[in-house]
Amino acid sequence: MASANPNKKFAVIILGGSEPRPDIAKLLPADAVIVAADSGWGNARVLGLTPDVLIGDMDSILPADLAAARRSDATVIEFDADKDATDTELALTHAESIGCTDIVVVSGGGDRLDHVLGIIAALGRESLATCTVTAFIGSARFTVVRAGSPARIDAQVNSLLSIFAVGGPATGVSLHGTKWQLDNATLSPHESRGVSNKVTSSPVVAQVAHGTLIIVQPLAVGNP
Amino acid sequence: MASANPNKKFAVIILGGSEPRPDIAKLLPADAVIVAADSGWGNARVLGLTPDVLIGDMDSILPADLAAARRSDATVIEFDADKDATDTELALTHAESIGCTDIVVVSGGGDRLDHVLGIIAALGRESLATCTVTAFIGSARFTVVRAGSPARIDAQVNSLLSIFAVGGPATGVSLHGTKWQLDNATLSPHESRGVSNKVTSSPVVAQVAHGTLIIVQPLAVGNP
Incomplete structure (x- = not known):
């Protein structure tokens, strides 16, 4: 999926929750902005990725990871926990806002079907209509x-x-x-x-x- | 959920695929028609249920289970494998056709998110609008x-x-x-x-x- 096309800008969004399959890493575009959603920071590290952005209400990221993010070059964008949007939606909105044309979302899937449905719902949102949107969820x-x-x-x-x-x-x-x-x-x-x-x-x-x-x-x- | 209301007729539909959680059994209505969809026959047995109906294209049920079903009092309804409807849809249509007012669908969930999405899609179909529809999918x-x-x-x-x-x-x-x-x-x-x-x-x-x-x-x- 990697591309040097100058008209494209890739984002890889790593969600929190269950760890993604490690073999997903080789399927991701090489020249992407890496956006970690909350505890997706830890999942990004599992995949060997260094996030450029950390976004979310920070209610699930490990304190050590949040401290590491703040010390790093990553942009940290923190929201109130009583927000309407999920961390997934915040990350998608951020990827749109910085002009990404191709968005890949990565989630471990896991046992919470309501989370999975929330992710799938968000993939089809109207504001992403001009983007190529793919996702790896579980298997x-x-x-x-x-x-x-x-x-x-x-x-x-x-x-x-x-x-x-x-x-x-x-x-x-x-x-x-x-x-x-x-x-x-x-x-x-x-x-x-x-x-x-x-x-x-x-x-x-x-x-x-x-x-x-x-x-x-x-x-x-x-x-x- | 059990009910002796004479205006209600319950169906429990047991789907194939992964085994359902055994603790689901205690959440099911007691006086229901038990409909097994294909290899849902085996999953019904896991839950301690005796199917009244076996329906599907029989491409996944174990040969021994199919033989047992044919020897039993269960009604066996076999469809061609090249049908448009999934086994889930066939079972739902059957439950409607025998006048069930309350339908409970049971699936183990499992690793195939496309199967899970197919089940969830079918739950909302228009022909079920007069029924109460619930489902246990995975956890x-x-x-x-x-x-x-x-x-x-x-x-x-x-x-x-x-x-x-x-x-x-x-x-x-x-x-x-x-x-x-x-x-x-x-x-x-x-x-x-x-x-x-x-x-x-x-x-x-x-x-x-x-x-x-x-x-x-x-x-x-x-x-x-």
Whole structure:
């Protein structure tokens, strides 16, 4: 994913909670601004990354890590704990505000499904519409696909890939490079027929005329 | 959750995949039709339940379990593997078709986030609008809240509770019994500010004028 394209600016956002899989590190862009969300600081260190920014309400970062962050060259941006936005949202807003065009979010996933749903919800927010947004959550890669921006997704042949409409119905959906192809299809956010499609050629190409899609690739079964 | 109300008919749907937590068994209604979805048959047995129905494409159930199901009194309903609907959707459709008014879905959760998202998507489908729908997925309880049907949710004081709009924006949202209350609020499906609210009194009462909500309670931290 690394790129020297001068029109792109990458951000890697490392979230708190469970530790991410260490093998995620090799899938991250090399020339990114590293943003740690709260205890994501420790998770960034687990991945061998040095954060450029620490942001959040600092209610979960270890005191030693917060002290280290303050001594470091990183920019530390602290919010009140009684905020409406989650640390994930604060980090995404910061990445947008500094002009990042390509955002990769990294989370260990873990046992708290409400946290995972909160992360997935935030990936589709409207203010990110001009960015390329991907995420590694637990053992899966998520790619957000929006109207007007077809996605070309690298995937191993025979690996699995699932497609969901999020936030509302998606119309004009096409999906090529998979066993079950879609052409000008409509997907409801309440159907699960997009689960466990099989990749037949790479890159898989997905596009949507109206609405937002999320493509999910389980990393454990042959991806990426 | 058990009830002898003659106007109610309960279904418990046991999904395949990872084994559910054994302590889920005590949270299930006692007088329910037990529907096993494919290898959910084995998971039902783990919970000490005897399925009344086995439904699915039978691509994951153990051959010995399928043979046992065919020898048993259970109704076995087999579908072609190249169907559009997932086993989860087939089981939900079956529960509706036999007149169930209260549906509880049980899944172990596990490592496949695409499966989990498929289950959550299906919980909000329009055809279930007249049913009470809850789910235990991994270590969390999910409650679907629809327009016109306020939900009263049992929860321990100080436990956590998260609220999400799913499938589209939710308007006229109220949430009482929590530290951060909502009154006639609008929730976007792309915001995560509903994550990790704290219960102050039980039952928590949630309602919505337009749209669909999902309430998520992590079972690990004091619920139910």
